[in-house]
Amino acid sequence: MESLETTAISDRARPTGISFPAEVAKAFGADFLDPERCGEIVLAWIHPGPAVCPRCGLVLEGRSLARFQSFGRVHCRECGKFFTATAGTALHKVQISPSQIVLIAYLLALEVDLVEISRAASVDPETVRLWRLKFAALARGGRGK
Numbered sequence: 333m334e335s336l337e338t339t340a341i342s343d344r345a346r347p348t349g350i351s352f353p354a355e356v357a358k359a360f361g362a363d364f365l366d367p368e369r370c371g372e373i374v375l376a377w378i379h380p381g382p383a384v385c386p387r388c389g390l391v392l393e394g395r396s397l398a399r400f401q402s403f404g405r406v407h408c409r410e411c412g413k414f415f416t417a418t419a420g421t422a423l424h425k426v427q428i429s430p431s432q433i434v435l436i437a438y439l440l441a442l443e444v445d446l447v448e449i450s451r452a453a454s455v456d457p458e459t460v461r462l463w464r465l466k467f468a469a470l471a472r473g474g475r476g477k
């Protein structure tokens with residue numbers, strides 16, 4: 333166990349009035365989240381079933397499935413369609429990363445102020461407001477567009 337004396341010495345070198353939790357809150361952002369895990373969470377959200385070609389319904393496997401899961405461009409070997417995992421979903425042509433989406437969703441769930449969320453996710457407050465509407469529309473069964 334650390335002695336009280338050691339703690340006191342290290343605190344003496346630190347300027348007063350700076351809260352570590354406040355500093356962490358200031359530094360925290362989407363880049364603190366695991367991009368792969370956030371991608372999995374977002375993918376499971378937009379594709380609750382198996383990964384399929386949006387045109388012919390072919391179930392993806394192998395390299396096609398891996399490309400789909402990494403949000404890469406997939407070429408359907410059955411019908412020839414090119415598509416990504418976001419095609420035809422609420423995330424089609426979305427410019428923010430899965431980590432940013434997960435962070436926005438998480439902070440919205442905690443009812444954090446929109447301006448704070450926008451700062452943490454490095455997006456405009458209007459973007460946060462639109463995502464709140466999108467999440468609500470999806471929860472009601474809409475497509476979130």
Ligand SMILES: [Zn+2]
Nearest residue numbers: 385388408411
């Ligand atoms: Zn197809």
